Amino acid sequence: MKLWGRSAWPLQVALLVALVMLCVDPLSAGSRNHRGPTVSYQVKQGTCEVVAIHRCCNKNKIEERSQTVKCSCFPGQVAGTTNARPSCVEASIVAQKWWCHMQPCMDGEECKVLPDLTGWSCSTGNKVKTTKVTR
Helix, strand or coil, X not given: CCCCCHHHHHHHHHHHHHHHHHCCCCCCHHHCHHHCCCCCCCCCCCEXXXXXEEEEECCCCCEEEEEEEXXXXXXXXXXXXXXXXXXXXXXXXXXCCCHHHXXXXXXXXXXXXXXXXXXXXXXXXXXXXXXXXXX
16 A cells, blocks of 8 residues: 555545644634533642643744633632643732742743733743733
């Protein structure tokens, strides 16, 4: 069997469909009811779990990632980011937009709050990862 011969066309079609699906903007979580009921489960108190991951490339070849997280935080805490992972953080950090106080970057990365206070960036060398907070 040739890898790209006539008999391999179903494989080629499957690869093309998979590639297209990776670079198509994901639907918002609120419009996914056509996929059936969602599973409801409890998250351990004081922890967060990623329940959905979205990844895409825009026309400038910049990779865009987003994730949906379910948290069960203690009183006085809200969902945040610590060491590049979802976590429960003190509510005052988020309320006052002191993003770098929750230590959102990985070890060795420098944290800077964005000028408009909508998020932060983590940088090391010439690599910069920007996070914008949406509600």
